[in-house]
Amino acid sequence: MAALSIRALSKRYANLEVLKGIDLDIESGEFTVLVGPSGCGKSTLLNIVAGLDRASDGKIEIGGRVVNDVPPKDRDIAMVFQSYALYPSMTVRQNITFGMECRHVAKAEQEKALANVAKLLQIEPLLGRKPSQLSGGQRQRVAMGRALVRDPLLFLFDEPLSNLDAKLRVEMRMEIKRLHQRIGATIIYVTHDQIEAMTMATRIAVMHRGVVQQFADPDTVYRYPANLFVARFMGSPPMNTMPARLEADAGGPVAVIGAGRPDEVRLRLQDYDAAASYVGREVVLGIRPECIAEGDRVFSGATGAPVIVTAPVELVEPTGAETIVLLRLGGEPAQARISPEIRPTPGGTASFALDTRRICLFDPETERLIA
Amino acid sequence: MSNVVSTAARPATSEMVRRLPEYLMIWVPLLLSAAHLISFSIWTIWISFTPSTLIPVSGWVGLRNYNAVLASRNWQIAFDNLLLFGIAFVLLSLITGLALAILLDQRIRGENVLRTIFLYPLAVSFVVTGTVWSWLLNPGIGIEKLIHDLGWSSFHFDWLVNRDMAIWTIVIAAIWQSSGFAMALFLAGLRSVDTDIIRAAQIDGAGPIRTYVRVILPTLWPITITVVVVQLQFAISAFDLVRALTNGGPGIATQLPALVVYDLMFQRSQLGRGAAAAVLMLLILLAVLLPYAAWRYVQRRQATHA
Numbered sequence: 097m098a099a100l101s102i103r104a105l106s107k108r109y110a111n112l113e114v115l116k117g118i119d120l121d122i123e124s125g126e127f128t129v130l131v132g133p134s135g136c137g138k139s140t141l142l143n144i145v146a147g148l149d150r151a152s153d154g155k156i157e158i159g160g161r162v163v164n165d166v167p168p169k170d171r172d173i174a175m176v177f178q179s180y181a182l183y184p185s186m187t188v189r190q191n192i193t194f195g196m197e198c199r200h201v202a203k204a205e206q207e208k209a210l211a212n213v214a215k216l217l218q219i220e221p222l223l224g225r226k227p228s229q230l231s232g233g234q235r236q237r238v239a240m241g242r243a244l245v246r247d248p249l250l251f252l253f254d255e256p257l258s259n260l261d262a263k264l265r266v267e268m269r270m271e272i273k274r275l276h277q278r279i280g281a282t283i284i285y286v287t288h289d290q291i292e293a294m295t296m297a298t299r300i301a302v303m304h305r306g307v308v309q310q311f312a313d314p315d316t317v318y319r320y321p322a323n324l325f326v327a328r329f330m331g332s333p334p335m336n337t338m339p340a341r342l343e344a345d346a347g348g349p350v351a352v353i354g355a356g357r358p359d360e361v362r363l364r365l366q367d368y369d370a371a372a373s374y375v376g377r378e379v380v381l382g383i384r385p386e387c388i389a390e391g392d393r394v395f396s397g398a399t400g401a402p403v404i405v406t407a408p409v410e411l412v413e414p415t416g417a418e419t420i421v422l423l424r425l426g427g428e429p430a431q432a433r434i435s436p437e438i439r440p441t442p443g444g445t446a447s448f449a450l451d452t453r454r455i456c457l458f459d460p461e462t463e464r465l466i467a
Numbered sequence: 468m469s470n471v472v473s474t475a476a477r478p479a480t481s482e483m484v485r486r487l488p489e490y491l492m493i494w495v496p497l498l499l500s501a502a503h504l505i506s507f508s509i510w511t512i513w514i515s516f517t518p519s520t521l522i523p524v525s526g527w528v529g530l531r532n533y534n535a536v537l538a539s540r541n542w543q544i545a546f547d548n549l550l551l552f553g554i555a556f557v558l559l560s561l562i563t564g565l566a567l568a569i570l571l572d573q574r575i576r577g578e579n580v581l582r583t584i585f586l587y588p589l590a591v592s593f594v595v596t597g598t599v600w601s602w603l604l605n606p607g608i609g610i611e612k613l614i615h616d617l618g619w620s621s622f623h624f625d626w627l628v629n630r631d632m633a634i635w636t637i638v639i640a641a642i643w644q645s646s647g648f649a650m651a652l653f654l655a656g657l658r659s660v661d662t663d664i665i666r667a668a669q670i671d672g673a674g675p676i677r678t679y680v681r682v683i684l685p686t687l688w689p690i691t692i693t694v695v696v697v698q699l700q701f702a703i704s705a706f707d708l709v710r711a712l713t714n715g716g717p718g719i720a721t722q723l724p725a726l727v728v729y730d731l732m733f734q735r736s737q738l739g740r741g742a743a744a745a746v747l748m749l750l751i752l753l754a755v756l757l758p759y760a761a762w763r764y765v766q767r768r769q770a771t772h773a
Contacts, residue, residue: 148669148670154732168670169671169672173670175667177663183668183682184664185681185683186685242671284680
């Protein structure tokens with residue numbers, strides 16, 4: 097059953113259109129992450145789902161019921177805010193039970209629900225405290241407790257981790273994911289952090305300029321980005337994109353980077369049938385940094401020998417776990433992730449192995465994925 | 468790099484010259500007013516223990532002046548009036564200010580204009596407020612006359628000249644004058660409430676009244692206390708408003724401590740007793756301000772510990 101279904105939803109402020117015909121179907125039990133740069137409309141979309149904002153056009157269904165004119169409290173949702181939005185004058189206990197109090201839930205039942213949630217989130221010792229006496233991570237837990245206690249059809253998370261420091265963010269990220277696995281709730285989670293999206297989501301909706309650019313599971317979004325925006329937004333460092341020319345010989349299509357230059361790079365592509373009509377034309381070639389590695393790397397699952405190119409090295413960034421190298425492929429800048437022990441000299445050249453199986457080709461006009 | 472070193476090594480005089488305006492602007496007025504305040508307070512306290520009448524004289528009479536003032540009917544009425552006026556004025560201006568702030572907070576049209584209108588009385592001096600309200604409330608020329616002229620001849624509104632009700636005319640004028648101040652502070656407090664909290668309450672299913680009572684208003688406590696203290700110290704030292712509005716009358720029905728001090732010092736030439744009454748006023752003020760200062764201190768300690 098679709099927990100949430102959005103049809104042709106748009107939102108205009110005066111003459112500014114922030115959401116342009118959004119269509120989304122979210123299945124029950126899914127962890128959907130809405131990700132995009134700030135100003136892409138993701139928070140507006142979440143607010144409209146919550147009923148805190150009104151859609152200009154379109155239809156929203158929660159659990160099969162049209163909720164366009166249903167007030168937030170009757171939508172069977174719970175929301176966790178970026179600022180946590182705990183009631184400052186109430187204790188943790190009151191914060192969690194306030195919603196039930198408003199819905200006139202019996203006292204005994206309130207106590208039971210509170211005890212369950214407090215145990216689940218391990219916040220029992222905090223119940224008597226005020227929000228001002230809690231740390232950021234504890235406030236975050238209480239905010240989640242307030243949402244969980246309702247046991248709603250839909251959980252809405254609005255950038256809940258962006259106010260936490262980096263270490264705590266990673267911990268809470270895992271905890272939220274674990275929570276989802278344990279209770280199997282349907283979650284819609286808004287973030288601008290593509291790592292949060294990749295690590296937590298079962299499905300990702302990448303948004304940009306009020307449009308859903310791609311809505312798919314994380315692997316698909318990463319492996320087959322629907323367009324150049326998604327390719328450059330997801331992944332860190334992002335996918336290398338560069339102009340290339342598609343040619344063909346007896347062995348099939350060949351992508352040429354820097355065609356005509358002495359250092360042009362020719363990459364033979366296999367199983368790129370969809371690109372047949374682009375032979376002889378300019379395309380945008382995308383290759384992930386991890387598909388460019390040190391010369392003696394054997395890529396997992398590779399059958400033939402990898403493509404080896406010798407390329408000038410411009411900059412070396414050791415990160416500890418790996419070395420990021422800025423190099424030139426046929427004159428075009430590209431980043432490579434190589435073994436941490438290998439440190440090529442900037443200004444010199446080094447040989448790199450390229451995993452051509454995972455190259456993406458984009459149409460330079462429409463910026464859409466070709467193959 | 469070299470110029471950095473040279474400025475650091477330059478003699479301190481240029482720094483002194485550069486900061487001279489600051490010192491002159493801040494310290495001179497501060498020291499002058501502190502000296503006035505402290506030296507005249509001490510002077511007044513000293514006078515209150517002397518048998519001074521028309522001119523200050525030295526001598527020691529112990530608490531005689533205080534006993535005389537405390538025993539006088541004038542002071543007793545003034546003190547009772549102060550209690551009634553202080554409580555009624557502070558409570559009513561709080562309620563009025565809060566009500567105005569909540570109404571203005573509903574994102575209504577023309578909010579800026581209304582806010583200015585409500586705040587404007589604060590810019591009017593107390594003497595003007597007192598005078599205007601003394602005309603408005605005067606049965607012969609004010610509201611009562613207006614209603615009579617409109618045809619309702621049995622209408623009665625003579626609080627200004629009514630012994631029992633005259634104190635309420637001061638309450639009315641004072642509220643008119645200063646509830647805008649309470650409104651401005653409350654409005655600032657309401658506006659500083661995180662909108663996410665209100666949205667969370669909306670999702671939790673709290674209606675507007677429950678949201679205000681349970682979620683928003685409890686965050687206004689610190690502002691409320693500030694407003695109460697500011698209004699109370701105004702109430703305790705109220706002079707010009709009363710002098711212009713009722714001048715303590717009818718008879719001595721609206722007498723307030725500041726009027727008693729003025730009366731004793733400048734009309735009856737009893738400097739010693741007047742000073743004693745002034746010191747009593749100071750004690751009442753301290754009774755309000757010291758707990759407030761202690762509360763602020765505790766708040767700040769808690770804030771730094773959290």
